[in-house]
Amino acid sequence: MPGSTATHELDLIIEKKTGDGGGGELPPTGRNGGGDDGKRPKGGNPTSKRYYTGMALGIVSILMFFMSLAAAFLVLRSSSHWVPVRIPALMWVNTLVLLASSATLELARQRLAQGRLSAYRNLWAVTTVLGVAFLSGQIIAWRQLVGEGIYLANNPASSFFYIFTGAHALHLFGGVAALIFVATRNFSQAQVTRSVAAEVTSYYWHFMDALWLFLLALLYLGK
Amino acid sequence: MVTYDDGANAPQPTGPSFLARCVFSTHHKTIGLQYLWLALASVLVGVVLSTLLRMHSSWPDTAIPFLNGFENTPERYAAVRLLHGSLMVFFVLTAAPQLGFGNYLLPLQIGASEMAFPTLNLVSFWLTVVSLVGMTASFFYVPETGINVWLASAAIFAVGALLSALNFTATTIDLRAEGMTLPRLPITVWAWFLNSILSMLIFSVLLAGCAALLSDRLLGSQFFSVSSFLAAQPQNLVSQGSLPVLWQRLFWYFAQAEVYVAMLPCFGIITHLVSTFSRKPVWKERLVVLALCGVGLIGFCVWGYHMFATGLNPYAPLVFAVLASSLGVPAVFLLASWMGTLWGARLQLTTAMLFSIGFISLFIAGGLSGIFLARHDLSSAAVSEDFVIGHFHLVMGVAATFAILAALFFWFPKMFGCRLSEPLGKVHFWVTFAGVYLIFMPMHWLGLLTQSRLLPDAQRAVLASAGASIRTLVTVATICTVSAQILFVINFAQALMRRKIVKEEDNPWRATTLEWSVASPAPESNFGAAGPIVYRGAYEFPEGIANDFAPQHLAPELLAQKVR
Numbered sequence: 001m002p003g004s005t006a007t008h009e010l011d012l013i014i015e016k017k018t019g020d021g022g023g024g025e026l027p028p029t030g031r032n033g034g035g036d037d038g039k040r041p042k043g044g045n046p047t048s049k050r051y052y053t054g055m056a057l058g059i060v061s062i063l064m065f066f067m068s069l070a071a072a073f074l075v076l077r078s079s080s081h082w083v084p085v086r087i088p089a090l091m092w093v094n095t096l097v098l099l100a101s102s103a104t105l106e107l108a109r110q111r112l113a114q115g116r117l118s119a120y121r122n123l124w125a126v127t128t129v130l131g132v133a134f135l136s137g138q139i140i141a142w143r144q145l146v147g148e149g150i151y152l153a154n155n156p157a158s159s160f161f162y163i164f165t166g167a168h169a170l171h172l173f174g175g176v177a178a179l180i181f182v183a184t185r186n187f188s189q190a191q192v193t194r195s196v197a198a199e200v201t202s203y204y205w206h207f208m209d210a211l212w213l214f215l216l217a218l219l220y221l222g223k
Numbered sequence: 224m225v226t227y228d229d230g231a232n233a234p235q236p237t238g239p240s241f242l243a244r245c246v247f248s249t250h251h252k253t254i255g256l257q258y259l260w261l262a263l264a265s266v267l268v269g270v271v272l273s274t275l276l277r278m279h280s281s282w283p284d285t286a287i288p289f290l291n292g293f294e295n296t297p298e299r300y301a302a303v304r305l306l307h308g309s310l311m312v313f314f315v316l317t318a319a320p321q322l323g324f325g326n327y328l329l330p331l332q333i334g335a336s337e338m339a340f341p342t343l344n345l346v347s348f349w350l351t352v353v354s355l356v357g358m359t360a361s362f363f364y365v366p367e368t369g370i371n372v373w374l375a376s377a378a379i380f381a382v383g384a385l386l387s388a389l390n391f392t393a394t395t396i397d398l399r400a401e402g403m404t405l406p407r408l409p410i411t412v413w414a415w416f417l418n419s420i421l422s423m424l425i426f427s428v429l430l431a432g433c434a435a436l437l438s439d440r441l442l443g444s445q446f447f448s449v450s451s452f453l454a455a456q457p458q459n460l461v462s463q464g465s466l467p468v469l470w471q472r473l474f475w476y477f478a479q480a481e482v483y484v485a486m487l488p489c490f491g492i493i494t495h496l497v498s499t500f501s502r503k504p505v506w507k508e509r510l511v512v513l514a515l516c517g518v519g520l521i522g523f524c525v526w527g528y529h530m531f532a533t534g535l536n537p538y539a540p541l542v543f544a545v546l547a548s549s550l551g552v553p554a555v556f557l558l559a560s561w562m563g564t565l566w567g568a569r570l571q572l573t574t575a576m577l578f579s580i581g582f583i584s585l586f587i588a589g590g591l592s593g594i595f596l597a598r599h600d601l602s603s604a605a606v607s608e609d610f611v612i613g614h615f616h617l618v619m620g621v622a623a624t625f626a627i628l629a630a631l632f633f634w635f636p637k638m639f640g641c642r643l644s645e646p647l648g649k650v651h652f653w654v655t656f657a658g659v660y661l662i663f664m665p666m667h668w669l670g671l672l673t674q675s676r677l678l679p680d681a682q683r684a685v686l687a688s689a690g691a692s693i694r695t696l697v698t699v700a701t702i703c704t705v706s707a708q709i710l711f712v713i714n715f716a717q718a719l720m721r722r723k724i725v726k727e728e729d730n731p732w733r734a735t736t737l738e739w740s741v742a743s744p745a746p747e748s749n750f751g752a753a754g755p756i757v758y759r760g761a762y763e764f765p766e767g768i769a770n771d772f773a774p775q776h777l778a779p780e781l782l783a784q785k786v787r
Contacts, residue, residue: 049397050339050340050393050394050396050397050398053339053392053393053396053397054339054340054389054390054393057388057389057392057393057423058389060423060424061385061388061389061423061424061426061427062427064423064424064427064428065427065428065430065431066431068427068428068431068432068473068476069431069435072431072435072446072473076446152438152442152443152444153442153443153444153445154445155445156445156446158445159438159439159444159445159446160446162444163434163435163438163444163446167434
């Protein structure tokens with residue numbers, strides 16, 4: 001940039017701010033707003049926005065983990081060594097349990113939004129119980145498979161069956177822990193409000209639910 | 224949630240409150256420095272190992288203590304290489320530019336007081352430490368156990384990297400100061416941010432790959448089983464070298480992008496430094512951001528070019544070759560921007576700037592040989608171990624190290640309150656710069672020599688003897704260059720001792736970004752209760768104003784007063 005225009009350039013820099021009333025370049029809201037205020041979830045204040053962002057990003061990472069395994073599954077499926085695993089009937093029941101838990105979780109959040117704390121607590125507890133029921137159901141289903149002589153080490157299909165269901169169960173176990181954490185935590189002194197914690201947890205839970213449906217479809221259709 | 228107490232800038236643990244200050248500190252500056260110390264320790268061990276490897280390849284009969292100490296087997300030699308590579312790639316190239324400097328500077332540069340999730344940050348740091356211990360320990364086991372330990376450590380590193388990446392991304396999205404719009408972000412922040420997004424995607428794949436391989440090895444599952452692979456292949460494609468192809472896919476999917484995970488923050492650092500020491504705005508700043516996005520995006524798609532020799536679908540190499548070659552486009556954008564910034568600049572050749580220019584030189588030199596490797600037809604002619612080692616070390620290893628050193632010289636006053644010695648730094652730079660070219664340029668020749676199968680035997684014999692002398696030259700150069708790093712260690716130690724006596728000015732480089740708006744070393748709360756307000760872009764050096772630079776935080780009224 002030649003020197004002659006430099007002062008002009010400086011004027012521009014200064015003018016940008018002092019001109020057109022109220023600094024068009026500053027974002028409309030305060031401290032932690034950043035540039036994308038329009039996308040802020042309803043009910044969140046600026047400091048809690050990071051929890052939504054963090055959860056969204058976490059979901060993307062987890063999705064990538066399962067997708068890379070799903071890609072490997074689709075590649076290996078074409079091998080003649082492949083002996084598909086029949087999905088135990090109990091797993092379909094478990095699926096219904098998990099779907100029901102998502103529904104009760106949404107109801108719980110509705111009650112919380114209405115300020116009906118005790119109803120929220122009950123429904124939240126029901127969700128937790130349903131989550132534990134799903135996990136126990138999965139364990140029973142695995143034991144049934146083992147009883148039929150289908151082990152992890154049998155062939156690639158059984159390996160994938162166990163790693164998909166196992167990794168999902170592990171992630172869902174984290175979800176159950178989060179449910180219990182939100183239920184027992186004292187929010188009076190915490191940085192986050194109860195509704196934010198409940199909402200972020202519910203995102204994770206619904207994601208686990210959707211992920212399970214995807215995995216089940218993959219295992220059923222891809223056998 | 225933030226349980227941070229004093230001692231953010233203590234480089235080494237001293238005094239009774241060691242646990243609270245260093246082990247359980249969730250403060251981003253402490254954690255950033257811890258990553259840098261981790262990287263420093265790893266790099267010192269790593270270069271010693273590389274010297275051992277060079278010595279062994281030049282003088283195979285000489286007894287080398289560390290190599291011969293255990294059972295003297297080829298596996299042992301391979302284990303030294305693995306340890307060298309793991310330390311350098313994971314704990315230096317990935318840890319220092321992104322996790323070390325990023326943790327320290329990202330919140331400061333966007334005007335935040337802390338990362339979005341400080342406790343998570345602490346967890347990821349300690350996962351990284353566990354992984355470092357595990358990878359080092361794997362060296363001392365017999366290979367069968369060692370591989371398991373290494374895989375588990377890699378998986379732990381991946382979890383740590385995922386958590387860090389999540390933290391960085393959320394921090395950049397949600398914790399920017401008032402007025403810090405996306406176009407006003409320093410390029411360094413852009414690089415850390417984009418790199419975190421890339422890391423979140425690829426480290427998941429590494430984690431999945433490691434988990435599956437570990438379960439194969441420990442539980443007998445069949446993800447990478449040879450029989451299922453053989454059954455899936457047409458008979459003519461099955462050859463000895465092509466068995467573990469699925470693992471290769473998952474691994475290279477991660478590992479090729481991992482190269483860009485190491486390089487992206489370096490691009491950011493170099494762009495930042497070149498602009499500051501040229502006293503000029505970054506030339507075509509938005510194009511640079513786009514180029515960084517391009518590097519990330521394409522880097523994500525080129526894993527296949529490591530697998531030209533593995534019996535891919537015949538059309539796949541073509542696709543990967545085109546994609547890999549197209550990486551040149553964003554790279555050329557970046558180079559053009561650096562040159563454009565340097566053009567007609569009021570250049571300040573500080574040590575940090577010298578290392579930045581050294582980075583650009585190495586990046587061009589190493590990048591050019593990359594073109595050969597990206598083409599499947601050329602690479603099958605040119606790829607031999609030495610050529611790849613030369614290319615890879617020039618463009619990734621050494622170039623990234625130069626960026627780390629540039630960043631260290633530049634931000635040392637911010638971290639410790641005093642500068643590293645400039646004269647000593649310049650001597651260190653020139654010796655290292657000459658040294659790395661002497662090491663890695665001849666390696667390219669070595670690679671081409673060993674590949675010359677078409678020549679008659681007599682000529683090959685001549686070439687082979689030339690190869691031996693080149694090999695010796697490389698080894699001697701390695702020993703000299705590695706020894707020259709003592710200059711850096713002395714400089715570093717001296718500066719740390721001096722900082723108690725000398726008080727540096729707060730903004731010695733007259734830089735514009737927010738971290739220089741506070742005292743050096745940065746105070747614990749970063750900006751105090753009221754955060755900074757940002758009024759302009761990150762690289763504004765208007766003439767006709769006292770001190771020739773317009774800091775981001777300076778209110779327009781105050782800036783107007785400084786007009787001469």
